Amino acid sequence: xxxxxxxxxxxxxxxxxxxxxxxxxxxxxxxxxxxxxxxxxxxxxxxxxxxxxxxxxxxxxxxxxxxxxxxxxxxxxxxxxxxxxxxxxxxxxxxxxxxxxxxxxxxxxxxxxxxxxxxxxxxxxxx
Amino acid sequence: xxxxxxxxxxxxxxxxxxxxxxxxxxxxxxxxxxxxxxxxxxxxxxxxxxxxxxxxxxxxxxxxxxxxxxxxxxxxxxxxxxxxxxxxxxxxxxxxxxxxxxxxxxxxxxxxxxxxxxxxxxxxxxxxxxxxxxxxxxxxxxxxxxxxxxxxxxxxxxxxxxxxxxxxxxxxxxxxxxxxxxxxxxxxxxxxxxxxxxxxxxxxxxxxxxxxxxxxxxxxxxxxxxxxxxxxxxxxxxxxxxxxxxxxxxxxxxxxxxxxxxxxxxxxxxxxxxxxxxxxxxxxxxxxxxxxxxxxxxxxxxxxxxxxxxxxxxxxxxxxxxxxxxxxxxxxxxxxxxxxx
Numbered sequence: 176x177x178x179x180x181x182x183x184x185x186x187x188x189x190x191x192x193x194x195x196x197x198x199x200x201x202x203x204x205x206x207x208x209x210x211x212x213x214x215x216x217x218x219x220x221x222x223x224x225x226x227x228x229x230x231x232x233x234x235x236x237x238x239x240x241x242x243x244x245x246x247x248x249x250x251x252x253x254x255x256x257x258x259x260x261x262x263x264x265x266x267x268x269x270x271x272x273x274x275x276x277x278x279x280x281x282x283x284x285x286x287x288x289x290x291x292x293x294x295x296x297x298x299x300x301x302x
Numbered sequence: 303x304x305x306x307x308x309x310x311x312x313x314x315x316x317x318x319x320x321x322x323x324x325x326x327x328x329x330x331x332x333x334x335x336x337x338x339x340x341x342x343x344x345x346x347x348x349x350x351x352x353x354x355x356x357x358x359x360x361x362x363x364x365x366x367x368x369x370x371x372x373x374x375x376x377x378x379x380x381x382x383x384x385x386x387x388x389x390x391x392x393x394x395x396x397x398x399x400x401x402x403x404x405x406x407x408x409x410x411x412x413x414x415x416x417x418x419x420x421x422x423x424x425x426x427x428x429x430x431x432x433x434x435x436x437x438x439x440x441x442x443x444x445x446x447x448x449x450x451x452x453x454x455x456x457x458x459x460x461x462x463x464x465x466x467x468x469x470x471x472x473x474x475x476x477x478x479x480x481x482x483x484x485x486x487x488x489x490x491x492x493x494x495x496x497x498x499x500x501x502x503x504x505x506x507x508x509x510x511x512x513x514x515x516x517x518x519x520x521x522x523x524x525x526x527x528x529x530x531x532x533x534x535x536x537x538x539x540x541x542x543x544x545x546x547x548x549x550x551x552x553x554x555x556x557x558x559x560x561x562x563x564x565x566x567x568x569x570x571x572x573x574x575x576x577x578x579x580x581x582x583x584x585x586x587x588x589x590x591x592x593x594x595x596x597x598x599x600x601x602x603x604x605x606x607x608x609x610x611x612x613x614x615x616x617x618x619x620x621x622x623x624x625x626x627x628x629x630x631x632x633x634x635x636x637x638x639x640x641x642x643x
Contacts, residue, residue, distance in 0.1 A: 207337050208344040225367025226338040226345070231374055234334060259337055 189274050191222050192232045197241065197263065197271040204245050206258040207233070233261065241267035315346050315356065322368040327379045398618055 189197070192214070199205060199213035210233075211224050224232070236242045245260035263271065319342045323335045342364070349360050 207341045226341040227367040227371025230334040
């Protein structure tokens with residue numbers, strides 16, 4: 176991947192799928208189905224990945240070196256040996272951390288501006 | 303615990319999902335189809351355990367996901383492949399064109415010179431003719447040609463053309479002189495010769511006198527830096543043969559299919575006399591450039607050029623494809639990377 180692309184993507188917000196996959200792998204190494212479940216759980220069911228979407232995102236993230244395949248299986252005895260596990264790379268960690276920082280900053284700005292989230296409408300509103 | 307019925311329904315579901323997997327691009331399929339199938343099976347089992355059966359919603363979600371993902375992967379593949387192919391294809395096409403252009407240029411030059419000389423020279427002079435041809439024109443030998451000719455060119459344009467008609471094809475014999483080789487040549491008729499001095503054009507008369515013809519010369523010639531603008535009339539020569547040595551300004555239609563050409567010499571002849579072979583592509587470029595002048599464009603010339611070009615490029619393209627086929631068929635197949643467990 177070109178440095179330019181890397182730079183531009185670091186600057187741009189991540190897609191929900193990529194963000195939640197990074198988030199799920201931030202905790203531990205996981206295989207596809209585990210990632211899928213974790214994403215669903217973390218997003219409270221808002222981001223639901225099918226196998227196609229999941230592996231499309233995984234492929235993209237592998238290409239961009241945000242995640243990597245794990246050579247050593249976390250628990251070889253407990254699992255189907257054909258399953259592939261994925262982990263965050265250093266770049267992935269940086270990206271996730273940058274994205275979380277972005278959320279934190281946005282939240283800080285919202286607080287300073289006395290913005291609160293109107294859950295009933297699902298929109299930002301002044302109080 | 304799976305019953306036999308469950309297994310059968312799973313197998314059926316898997317075969318349906320495999321169909322969708324088969325629709326993915328090959329590279330993607332090789333890399334991820336197995337993993338996707340495992341995830342699908344997990345999802346299927348979970349669904350079955352949770353709800354006791356598989357509903358339409360499950361299949362709708364799976365199909366929507368698969369179709370969207372397949373489309374996405376093909377779009378990615380298309381973007382990368384098309385871009386890659388476009389860049390590679392363009393580079394190859396430009397290279398082939400440039401090579402073919404140079405070869406064709408050289409061939410047109412040699413071929414046409416050969417044809418042009420066929421009627422005027424004996425065989426033993428052919429090999430040296432190309433070079434002599436250009437140097438004859440370059441040098442002031444024309445002066446001698448005109449001095450020794452019997453006609454005077456103190457004539458109007460119409461009279462010149464009329465004169466051309468009567469003179470076409472006649473030999474000037476050994477007036478090309480000095481050059482021992484040129485003695486037997488039948489030189490194409492050159493009826494007038496124009497010299498440029500301080501933006502004034504002089505026509506060289508048969509008696510060797512110069513006559514100011516600036517008012518009669520086209521503006522594009524006046525602004526040109528060439529010293530000489532000869533009016534050359536040739537028989538049995540097509541446009542390309544003329545264009546081999548001169549840039550044609552105007553084609554004069556004469557009787558019996560004969561043509562005259564108002565021309566000027568290429569700068570190449572001024573500068574590259576002894577770099578004949580090296581400068582071939584340059585001549586080729588000038589020939590093609592000259593063809594773009596619509597004044598003497600003709601479909602016959604155009605097709606002649608295209609035909610010659612195809613004759614060169616098609617074998618080149620065939621060779622390139624043959625090499626690519628050979629490389630693809632006989633190159634060593636990459637070993638499959640084994641995944642460590």
